[in-house]
Amino acid sequence: MKSLTPVLRAVGRHGHYIAWTIALLAAAISLYFSDVLHWAPCVLCWYTRILMYPLIAIIGVGILRREWQWVYYVIPLAIIGQLLTLYHSLLQWGVIPEAVAPCVSGVPCTTKYLDLFGFMTIPFLGFVAFAGINVCLYLYWKEMKRVA
């Protein structure tokens, strides 16, 4: 743990709360998009939700039980989520050709409901959220291993 700066250690100590907040925010915003603005989720967005929503319960229960080993269950989900949202972002940015998209009917995965500054799409926000969760939980895990 010597390699971590005091700031990173502070983040690590509160990483579980930050990760839970990120998951909660992501879920709330995604529901706002679909249920208030009526932006129908595409197939990849649904897969992303499947990976994000359970984190609220897993992390929340873990915190309430004052355990930290739940990190081993959360990080794999968050890594898969990060890879999935990266793929989805590349699809929307046109880096991966549209023909590869798994959508056949319904809302295509290339539909951009949000496109700020030419790159900030909904999948990219998901990518940032999963990346944030992964970083926080990695630092939290390091901190817990240190004090254990």
Place this chain on the structure above:
Amino acid sequence: MSREAKILTAILVVVVGGLVGLFVVMNGGTDSSTSSDKVDTKVLLPEGVHNEGTGSVQLVEFGDYQCPACGNAYPYVKKIMSDYNGKVTLYFRNFPLTNVHPNAMAAANAAEEASDLGKFWEMNNKLYETQKEWVDLPGDGAIAKFAEYANGLGIDGQKVADAAKNQSKKDVITKDQNDGNELQVDATPTFYVNGRKVIATGEKGLRDAIDAALKKK
């Protein structure tokens, strides 16, 4: 209540409260039902596009007669046209997804031939209303149905069948498809209201977009 539970509750209140507050502040301020970018009108609505109504709001549909989602949208588009009586003009452009819908091109040709015979909208409506009858038929079976519908509308069914079989209206349809591709239409049905792509879905999304367009007037 444990310290952890208090912290989680506080976060929950702040996050949910903040988002509800944001929603209240933003609600009604911006139109989230349509894309912020207005597309090139010359590409979206060149001369000669089928239109119905005389309203100031332009509602453009890129549709595929064999697409189930277009078939589902048809009743509410019709209802919207009736509810907004005189306020909306409906335009139709062909976007047959031929890679997944084998009868879509024949249906589009049938509708275009019906247009030459003066019954485009009648045929358009008929194709959507009877979609379930012909989507799963082999090509010849579907074309025979189109001829039957045309006869029922009082136009020459044989001419419609020939057009569907020989794809004699392919140029018109390809032009629609090319324009759709240029506009980055990526699904059917895709709607535009006054040149802005409707991104909110379903009947409510379409109504919101039309309401927002009417408010801007």
